[in-house]
Amino acid sequence: MDTISIRAPSMPSSSTKTQRRLKTRLPAALALLPTALIVLVVYIGCMLWTVRLSFTSSTLLPKLDWVGLAQYSRLFANDRFLTSASNIVIFGTLFISGCLIIGFLLAVFIDQNVRGEGLFRTVFLYPYSMSFVVTGVAWQWFLNPGLGLQKLVRDMGFESFTFDWLVNQRMAIYTIVIAGLWHGAGLTMAILLAGLRGVDKDLWKAAKVDGIPTWRVYTSVVLPLLRPMVVTAVVLLTTGVVKLYDLVVAMTLGGPGIATEVPAKFVMDHLFERNNIGLGTAAATIMLITVVSILAPWVYVRYVRPQGRHA
Numbered sequence: 290m291d292t293i294s295i296r297a298p299s300m301p302s303s304s305t306k307t308q309r310r311l312k313t314r315l316p317a318a319l320a321l322l323p324t325a326l327i328v329l330v331v332y333i334g335c336m337l338w339t340v341r342l343s344f345t346s347s348t349l350l351p352k353l354d355w356v357g358l359a360q361y362s363r364l365f366a367n368d369r370f371l372t373s374a375s376n377i378v379i380f381g382t383l384f385i386s387g388c389l390i391i392g393f394l395l396a397v398f399i400d401q402n403v404r405g406e407g408l409f410r411t412v413f414l415y416p417y418s419m420s421f422v423v424t425g426v427a428w429q430w431f432l433n434p435g436l437g438l439q440k441l442v443r444d445m446g447f448e449s450f451t452f453d454w455l456v457n458q459r460m461a462i463y464t465i466v467i468a469g470l471w472h473g474a475g476l477t478m479a480i481l482l483a484g485l486r487g488v489d490k491d492l493w494k495a496a497k498v499d500g501i502p503t504w505r506v507y508t509s510v511v512l513p514l515l516r517p518m519v520v521t522a523v524v525l526l527t528t529g530v531v532k533l534y535d536l537v538v539a540m541t542l543g544g545p546g547i548a549t550e551v552p553a554k555f556v557m558d559h560l561f562e563r564n565n566i567g568l569g570t571a572a573a574t575i576m577l578i579t580v581v582s583i584l585a586p587w588v589y590v591r592y593v594r595p596q597g598r599h600a
Contacts, residue, residue, distance in 0.1 A: 336577060343574045347566035360571040370572060373550040376462050380551070381530040383466045384473065388526055389519065391470060392477025397507065399478070400485045410482075414475040421472065425539025428468040429455070432540075458548040461541055465549055468536060473529065477522045484518035485511070524587050531580050552576055 343360055345352045364370050395413050399406055416424065431437040432455040442450040454460035488511055496506045512519075534553035541549045552572055559569030 339570045339577070340574050342566055343571040345567050347570070349564040349566070351566055356567075360567045361575075363568060364571045364575070367568075369547050369550055370552070370555055372547050373552045373555045376549060377530065377533065377551050379462055380466055380469065380533065381527065383463075384469045384530060385523060385526045387466070387470045388473045388477045389522065391474040392522070393481050395474065395478040396481040396485055399482055410479075413478050416472050417475045419472070421536040422539045424468055424472045425536045428464070428471070429540045432464050432467075455541065456545055458545050461545060461548045465533075465537060465540060468540060469533075472536075473526060476525065480518050480522045480525075481515060484515040488514055520587060520590075524584065527583050528580060531576055531583070 342351055344356060344358075345354050346356050346359070399409055399413075403409065432452070434440070434451075434453045434456060439450060439452045442452075454464045492510060493506070496503075496510070532553055533551050534557065537543060537549050537551050537554055543550045543554050553576070556569050556572045556576070559565045559572065563569075
């Protein structure tokens with residue numbers, strides 16, 4: 290009896306697979322090439338150029354001399370920069386903690402399946418859709434003692450009412466915090482609300498059966514589950530704190546005096562008004578280091594460590 294041999298289909302070699310991958314990915318790589326070049330040349334190149342200028346004695350025009358850490362010594366001896374650093378710490382602490390607390394409470398409120406939920410979401414998130422300039426101008430009008438809240442209350446018959454924080458050197462920075470909270474709490478609400486909607490309903494049923502108070506469920510069960518959302522919100526809010534500029538300019542121009550001065554305004558003033566490129570780029574480098582130190586742990590936890598576990 291004749292036997293019939295069946296040849297098994299040959300498996301493609303590794304080189305063939307590699308060629309197919311290259312052919313598949315080449316169009317995408319060519320499409321992304323201009324963007325990659327822009328990132329390398331414009332963003333990374335400008336950052337390196339800024340760092341390089343911070344070690345020079347550049348004033349009106351850039352110089353390529355080398356003065357070491359002289360600009361940084363001048364920077365940390367500058368009262369205006371120290372005030373701006375102190376203000377950004379105050380603003381950042383109150384802004385981030387306030388946005389997290391208010392945003393979480395708003396998210397919990399909306400998560401109760403309230404009537405008109407879509408309207409509430411729109412109202413709470415609407416301030417974030419506006420620029421910091423618009424927000425700053427609106428709050429500058431509202432907190433102006435001669436035009437806003439103080440005048441309104443006094444016109445109602447309360448002549449002794451005083452709310453002059455906007456022109457008070459000790460309290461002016463807190464008016465920036467108020468405006469920032471109004472602007473940023475909605476973003477935190479949206480992020481945490483998405484997390485709350487992902488919590489398993491069986492957890493709530495089990496908590497009700499065990500008689501656990503609602504506040505305890507939120508603090509001991511729900512918040513730990515929302516940790517990734519909280520970290521994301523903190524990173525976004527923190528980067529907004531570091532680059533804070535337009536809100537201050539719109540509300541107070543850094544005043545009264547330098548009471549609301551922030552690092553970004555310090556950099557812009559020295560680069561474009563005081564013609565001191567060396568000192569301005571030194572301050573910008575400090576801001577860059579701050580941002581990197583904030584983002585690096587988040588990037589490691591979010592992307593690097595999970596890959597190490599799967600390896």
